[in-house]
Amino acid sequence: MTTEAQRHPLPPFSLETAIQKVRLAEDGWNGRDPAKVALAYTPDSKWRNRIEFPQGRDQIEEFLTRKWAKELDYRLIKELWAHDGNRIAVRYAYEYHDDSGNWFRAYGNENWEFDKDGYMERRFASINEHPIQEADRKFRWPLGRRPDDHPGLSDLGL
Template identity: 80%
Template sequence: MQNDAPRPPLPPFTEETAREKVRLAEDGWNGRDPDKVALAYTPNSKWRNRAEFPQGRKEIAEFLTRKWNKELDYRLVKELWAFKGNRIAVRYAYEYHDDSGNWFRAYGNENWEFDGNGYMAHRYASINELPIREEDRKFRWPLGRRPDDHPGLSDLDL
């Protein structure tokens, strides 16, 4: 697959365009469509995600399929941490439950590097996870895109 068209916003990022890029990534992941999400990455994109190192859109889509088949009712919030040129750093938290109904919240940081057309070429994720009680969940919007008026990570003290 080739990157036929630019995927705005494009680097070099401003604070406004970096925030937009972060929100677009969050929206995509909350949509939980592995093939669609994989299109945001370069055809040869390289990842580090826990103990997995997917490369390329096909492996990324396969990874996301496995992830969202295991992490049920997945809801994610991302927040811009820093940016410069074609790189963005984010922090994030997501909640999900397993097939036994046990809830978890994962916290992490990601470093992203984009090509000139706005596709992510590198994604390096560091993630920590802990069990939570259902009543301690903070992300309770209907599945899909986080509503614009839902608090972000800083607002939730996460």
């Protein structure tokens, strides 16, 4: 439980507020600021991300710092899959390149659980990725927030 200000929208989520929460998460991750992103989670948040199990904001920030140091020019799209009460399920894809210029696209699903103040308490992610050619990239907006008129996952056939 946090003593911080509430992070709107709050649970229980409607379709509209779940979509808002997903877009806010996408925007945060596309900003690639580990300290800022970590503030969206409870101080004792629990994650599962591939083979890592960060707990708490400090470990989340460390994880994201390592991630974005390796995953260069990272661009992400998230899409609501389902919601119920204080839980949201999303599917997502992101593209990045490594320091050798090799491009990748990762696909995944996340299950989120929020506290009453709108902070994420638990995040369980499953991710698969594969190499792509630079010419096959689909996420070509300038670094930062995805423009509102850029197609989402379903529109891109992903």
